[in-house]
Amino acid sequence: MTELEKNIYNQWLIVSRAIENKPFKLRNNFDNFETNKHYPAVVKLASFFKKHNHLDIKTFFEAPYFVSDSSYHPLEYYVSMKAVNAYKKYHEKFLLDNPDTKVSLEFIKNSIVFIDKFCKEQNLSTNQYMSAEENGIPCFLVHLKEKKVSIYALFSFKGVNSYIKNVIKKHPNLIEIYFNPLYRMDYIRTKLLTSAKAKKNVNLFKKYVEREGN
Numbered sequence: 001m002t003e004l005e006k007n008i009y010n011q012w013l014i015v016s017r018a019i020e021n022k023p024f025k026l027r028n029n030f031d032n033f034e035t036n037k038h039y040p041a042v043v044k045l046a047s048f049f050k051k052h053n054h055l056d057i058k059t060f061f062e063a064p065y066f067v068s069d070s071s072y073h074p075l076e077y078y079v080s081m082k083a084v085n086a087y088k089k090y091h092e093k094f095l096l097d098n099p100d101t102k103v104s105l106e107f108i109k110n111s112i113v114f115i116d117k118f119c120k121e122q123n124l125s126t127n128q129y130m131s132a133e134e135n136g137i138p139c140f141l142v143h144l145k146e147k148k149v150s151i152y153a154l155f156s157f158k159g160v161n162s163y164i165k166n167v168i169k170k171h172p173n174l175i176e177i178y179f180n181p182l183y184r185m186d187y188i189r190t191k192l193l194t195s196a197k198a199k200k201n202v203n204l205f206k207k208y209v210e211r212e213g214n
Contacts (some may be wrong), residue, residue: 001030001042002035002046004046004049004050005043005046006027006030007057008042008045008046008049008057009027009030009033009038009042010026010027010077011057011058011061012029012061012075013026014058015058015061015062015065015073016061016072016073019062019065019127020071020072020135021087027135038075038076040107041075041076041078041079042075044079045075045079047079048079051155054146054147054148055087055147056147059087059090059147060078060083060087061073061078062088062090062103063083063086063087063090063091064077064082064083064086064087064090064183066090066094066103067086067089067094067116068069068086074175091147092179092181094188095107095150096181096184096187096188096191097191099152099191099192099195099197099198100195100196100197100198104150104152104198105197105198105201107150108150108152108153108198108201108202109201110150110151111148111149111150111152112153112156112201112205114143114148114149115129115143115149115153118139118143119132125212126208126212127157127158127209127210127212128190129157130154130157130159130160130163131163132185137171137174138163138167138171140154140163140170141167141171141174141178142178144178144179144182145177145178145179151181151182151188152188152198152202153202153205155189155192155202156202156203156205156206156208156209157206157209158209158210161189162186164182164185167182168183
């Protein structure tokens with residue numbers, strides 16, 4: 001088995017047990033795992049994650065538990081379109097509707113780290129992030145699509161609403177492809193402003209961005 005295949009199985013094991021507060025032990029011995037009933041699903045998922053290498057494996061396995069009432073999802077469930085749709089709903093509804101949950105706050109924090117790292121690698125000051133483009137497409141739009149950045153983190157930047165409106169005007173056909181919730185900016189902004197914790201994290205990064213712009 002490949003290291004990716006082993007990681008996929010263990011990540012599913014972690015999530016499926018932890019989500020029900022049950023103890024778990026990572027599998028280290030994969031001898032003869034090819035005869036295991038889960039092996040076909042592991043192979044299919046390995047191919048899927050290679051093709052979509054921007055996806056976070058652990059988050060992909062967690063997503064259905066936040067958007068459905070099911071208490072357990074077998075590994076075979078994740079090779080279906082239901083799992084893909086659950087992952088999309090997790091990012092485009094659950095995280096947006098619940099900015100103060102633990103997973104939402106973690107995503108915002110990771111987004112801030114990603115943006116800062118991206119700007120350093122691209123020799124950009126952080127306050128230039130919203131205007132950065134690649135092949136004529138705003139980088140933040142690509143990062144939203146690839147689930148690398150939370151839309152809440154974007155409120156750290158001055159004039160974010162103007163940037164979003166310009167993107168919608170300039171790239172109307174791309175919004176559905178990249179990140180449909182951009183059409184809900186007023187709703188998302190209200191969610192942030194009425195949050196207890198997410199707003200604090202965003203405002204801290206906003207001060208950092210503003211200092212870099214001076």
